[in-house]
Amino acid sequence: MEANTYNKSYISVLKTRLRRSQLLRMTRYSRFLLRSVFNTFLRPPLVLFLISKTGILSFFPRHWVWTASLYILSIPVSEAILAIQSSKRKRRECKELGATPIPKVVGKRLGNFDVLKELIAAEENEYPGDIFLRWAKQYGPTYDMNILWASQIVTIDPENVRFVLSSEFSSFEKGEKFHDMLESFWGEGIFTTDGDTWRTHRANARPFFAQERLSDFAPFEFHAQKLLEIIDGMATDKQSFDLQDLFARYTLDTATEFLFGLSTNCLDGVSHTDKDAEYEHFMKAVNELALLSARRIRIGSTWPLFELTGDKSIAPTRVIDRFVEPIVAKALQRTRDSAQDAKDSNFLEHLAHVTKDPKAVRDESLNILFAARDTTSCLLTFTAYLLMEHPDVADKMHEEVTTICGLHRSPDSNDIKKMKYVEAVLNETLRLFPPVPYNIRRSVEASALPSPQSGHGRQLYMPPRSSITYAPILMQRDPHYWGDDACDFNPDRWLSGSSPFTHPNAFVPFNAGPRICLGQQLAYIQASYVWARILQLPIRLTRDIHTGVPAPSEWKKTVDNNSRHARETIWPHSDFVLRVKGGLWVHANED
Numbered sequence: 331m332e333a334n335t336y337n338k339s340y341i342s343v344l345k346t347r348l349r350r351s352q353l354l355r356m357t358r359y360s361r362f363l364l365r366s367v368f369n370t371f372l373r374p375p376l377v378l379f380l381i382s383k384t385g386i387l388s389f390f391p392r393h394w395v396w397t398a399s400l401y402i403l404s405i406p407v408s409e410a411i412l413a414i415q416s417s418k419r420k421r422r423e424c425k426e427l428g429a430t431p432i433p434k435v436v437g438k439r440l441g442n443f444d445v446l447k448e449l450i451a452a453e454e455n456e457y458p459g460d461i462f463l464r465w466a467k468q469y470g471p472t473y474d475m476n477i478l479w480a481s482q483i484v485t486i487d488p489e490n491v492r493f494v495l496s497s498e499f500s501s502f503e504k505g506e507k508f509h510d511m512l513e514s515f516w517g518e519g520i521f522t523t524d525g526d527t528w529r530t531h532r533a534n535a536r537p538f539f540a541q542e543r544l545s546d547f548a549p550f551e552f553h554a555q556k557l558l559e560i561i562d563g564m565a566t567d568k569q570s571f572d573l574q575d576l577f578a579r580y581t582l583d584t585a586t587e588f589l590f591g592l593s594t595n596c597l598d599g600v601s602h603t604d605k606d607a608e609y610e611h612f613m614k615a616v617n618e619l620a621l622l623s624a625r626r627i628r629i630g631s632t633w634p635l636f637e638l639t640g641d642k643s644i645a646p647t648r649v650i651d652r653f654v655e656p657i658v659a660k661a662l663q664r665t666r667d668s669a670q671d672a673k674d675s676n677f678l679e680h681l682a683h684v685t686k687d688p689k690a691v692r693d694e695s696l697n698i699l700f701a702a703r704d705t706t707s708c709l710l711t712f713t714a715y716l717l718m719e720h721p722d723v724a725d726k727m728h729e730e731v732t733t734i735c736g737l738h739r740s741p742d743s744n745d746i747k748k749m750k751y752v753e754a755v756l757n758e759t760l761r762l763f764p765p766v767p768y769n770i771r772r773s774v775e776a777s778a779l780p781s782p783q784s785g786h787g788r789q790l791y792m793p794p795r796s797s798i799t800y801a802p803i804l805m806q807r808d809p810h811y812w813g814d815d816a817c818d819f820n821p822d823r824w825l826s827g828s829s830p831f832t833h834p835n836a837f838v839p840f841n842a843g844p845r846i847c848l849g850q851q852l853a854y855i856q857a858s859y860v861w862a863r864i865l866q867l868p869i870r871l872t873r874d875i876h877t878g879v880p881a882p883s884e885w886k887k888t889v890d891n892n893s894r895h896a897r898e899t900i901w902p903h904s905d906f907v908l909r910v911k912g913g914l915w916v917h918a919n920e921d
């Protein structure tokens with residue numbers, strides 16, 4: 331009875347904290363909107379009105395048409411003055427740093443509006459990264475899209491990426507805008523914060539990812555058995571199925587088990603198809619929030635203008651909180667009731683030893699759930715795609731797995747360490763299809779990017795408070811760093827004994843520097859484990875080419891035979907992570 335009272339009080343504290351943060355957020359939106367409207371539309375006429383009071387404008391005819399025109403004109407004039415001032419300041423800073431300006435993409439419309447339109451259309455219709463590569467061929471590996479007069483830098487130069495992520499880490503951040511875009515559902519967690527707050531989150535989370543913790547494979551095995559049963563069932567029924575969906579369910583089930591000690595059990599939904607089951611709502615909500623995050627990041631800081639009817643994250647966040655609230659309360663209560671040094675069995679309990687704030691526990695675990703789930707599922711999906719395209723590689727993997735574990739025994743951590751070919755296949759998949767194909771940072775202050783553009787001897791001026799996008803998907807396929815066979819799927823390149831790339835930051839699927847992925851080892855272990863278990867089945871996976879969305883036929887006609895386009899039989903598409911458009915449909919054939 332007493333335990334229950336605690337439980338309820340934690341839940342009510344959490345609910346109050348969530349409501350308060352929602353109110354704070356709404357106040358921040360309103361302030362943002364009011365400030366933007368005031369600065370853009372009201373301040374210039376107000377300044378003009380005050381100037382008119384001094385009599386300076388008395389030579390203008392006193393007719394209302396003139397007055398109205400003057401007030402309207404004051405808006406673009408003031409924007410132009412601000413733009414000129416800012417460009418003067420940037421020129422001065424650039425000179426002081428001894429740098430040269432970053433080349434600008436030259437659009438055809440005012441404010442490079444056409445560049446923005448092209449960018450949005452490309453994300454939907456083109457091969458991921460093509461548009462960035464096109465501009466890189468024209469302007470060099472680092473350039474400024476200069477959209478609506480704001481610097482938006484893109485780089486596919488690993489030396490500049492090293493500068494941003496590692497050597498000048500403190501000069502670049504995720505930034506307030508990134509935080510505000512995602513805070514409505516990700517809250518204040520490791521993923522959305524910077525500075526000391528981020529450092530505290532990282533220090534709190536890190537011990538949970540220690541090597542010795544990552545040797546308990548029981549949750550992987552429990553859910554892997556469900557996955558294998560489903561695949562086996564599909565083979566018996568000779569039914570095709572979407573492997574991408576299966577992997578998304580599997581990774582959500584294992585991630586919730588690992589983090590919360592309670593699984594969503596979404597895999598159960600494959601055979602029962604109960605659309606009203608709690609896990610179906612949970613999975614739908616997680617997918618909606620991933621898409622919403624991608625959309626907000628794409629739109630940028632004006633995203634509230636596209637959600638004027640209400641914050642679109644509220645409904646799916648509520649679904650997730652309904653699942654998470656009681657689990658958070660239970661974890662806090664358990665750590666309160668047990669001895670301080672009691673061993674925690676999941677991430678929530680680990681956090682509950684560090685903080686008693688239910689919202690902090692909720693935010694942090696959800697951050698890690700989002701970081702873990704889609705990325706690992708993406709790695710599994712693209713590995714499956716490449717193995718079906720390269721059955722010889724699948725055979726070699728099968729041989730390694732069965733030599734180490736036989737046909738039935740589940741792998742332990744020593745077995746996984748021995749699976750060097752499996753690791754090479756995963757690396758090669760992460761190279762060609764990095765789950766996070768692009769990433770973004772924001773400069774805190776002006777600096778000089780170290781890598782000079784070809785033809786210039788000088789470093790490039792990076793303006794303050796500007797975004798810089800880098801594209802692992804392009805750097806990881808660049809022949810300059812990987813050789814002429816950069817677009818070939820060749821796991822053996824990882825086994826030659828020497829480094830397969832010529833620049834350490836040419837391979838950054840897990841990011842680099844102080845913010846490198848905390849779950850990297852876990853991801854390799856989990857992916858190796860699942861593939862070992864699938865390859866032990868007396869089953870061969872083949873593509874169902876009649877289902878899903880085919881790759882556009884014009885890709886086949888591409889003149890550049892070294893690119894991936896001509897050989898792709900699926901359509902890779904990037905929203906928050908890389909996915910197979912329309913799903914990866916397969917048949918499981920008995921061997």
Ligand code: HEM
Pocket residue numbers: 520521532535698701702703705706709764765766769770839840841844845846847848849850852853
């Ligand atoms: C193939 C699987 C994975 C890939 C490719 C991947 C990739 C990444 C990348 C690119 C980042 C940097 C994001 C940024 O700062 O903008 C990141 C951060 C992070 N990842 Fe992963 N990740 C994977 C799996 C996981 C797993 C399984 C977990 C945990 C269970 C995890 C936990 C984290 C955390 C906590 C961060 C934030 C680190 C920080 O900001 O200090 N990741 N990951």
